[in-house]
Amino acid sequence: MAKTEAKKGDTKKTKANKGKSKVSVALVVRMADRMFKLGPTMRENMVARARKRIDAGYGGKNDAAIVRAAGGK
Numbered sequence: 001m002a003k004t005e006a007k008k009g010d011t012k013k014t015k016a017n018k019g020k021s022k023v024s025v026a027l028v029v030r031m032a033d034r035m036f037k038l039g040p041t042m043r044e045n046m047v048a049r050a051r052k053r054i055d056a057g058y059g060g061k062n063d064a065a066i067v068r069a070a071g072g073k
Helices: 025-037 040-056 061-069
Strands: 013-016 021-024
Touching: 021 025, 021 061, 025 040, 025 061, 040 061
Parallel strands: none
Antiparallel strands: 013 021
C-alpha cells in the first residue's frame, strides 16, 4: 500500500459531523494512518468512543477526523 503524505499546511478542508466541525485533510489522513496500524478490534473501539464523544457534544477535531477516516460523515 502506497503511503499518502499530507502536508501540515494543507489548506483543503472538509466538514465533519453535519458542519459542526471543520477538519483538515491532513488530520484525517494522519488518523487513518494511525488506525490502519491498529488491529480491527482496537480500531472499532476507537471509532465508537469518538462517535460517543461527538454525540455527547464534546468531541473535538481529532474525534471528527477519526470518524471521517473510518468512513463516517
